[in-house]
Amino acid sequence: MIRLTFSIIFGLILVSCKPCYSDSTEKIINVKCATCHGLQGISKGAGVPHLAGQPESYLKEQLEKYKAGERQHQIMSIIAGQLTNDEIATLASWYSKIKIKIVE
Numbered sequence: 001m002i003r004l005t006f007s008i009i010f011g012l013i014l015v016s017c018k019p020c021y022s023d024s025t026e027k028i029i030n031v032k033c034a035t036c037h038g039l040q041g042i043s044k045g046a047g048v049p050h051l052a053g054q055p056e057s058y059l060k061e062q063l064e065k066y067k068a069g070e071r072q073h074q075i076m077s078i079i080a081g082q083l084t085n086d087e088i089a090t091l092a093s094w095y096s097k098i099k100i101k102i103v104e
């Protein structure tokens with residue numbers, strides 16, 4: 001039931017994203033993030049958080065913490081460890097600017 005409710009809620013979320021980023025940002029996301037978090041920041045599976053519309057400072061801080069080892073996760077620690085500080089800032093900005101709208 002909880003699963004069904006979630007499916008319905010997220011099925012109703014409309015995502016619009018037209019920020020002006022370079023092709024390389026989209027490329028990094030497609031190669032490194034989209035499989036799990038989606039290009040539009042809507043998670044592809046249970047256990048993976050949605051990133052769309054989260055505050056930029058929060059996303060940036062989480063990626064910095066994974067990279068520094070202050071927050072640990074078997075996948076994210078490795079992925080964030082391979083990102084430069086510039087990439088972290090760009091990716092945090094990208095996902096934070098995605099507008100989500102929940103339709104009731």
Ligand code: HEC
Pocket residue numbers: 028029032033034035036037047048049050051059060062063072073075076079083091
């Ligand atoms: C293989 C799947 C996978 C890939 C690829 C992946 N992530 Fe994640 N990500 C996760 C999971 C699972 C979590 C939750 C980890 C935890 O519990 O700490 C997570 C957590 C996060 C968080 C913290 C979110 C929060 O709400 O606290 C951020 C930010 C994040 N990922 C960004 C990224 C970015 C940016 C990329 C690409 C560079 C990426 N992830 C690639 C699976 C993935």
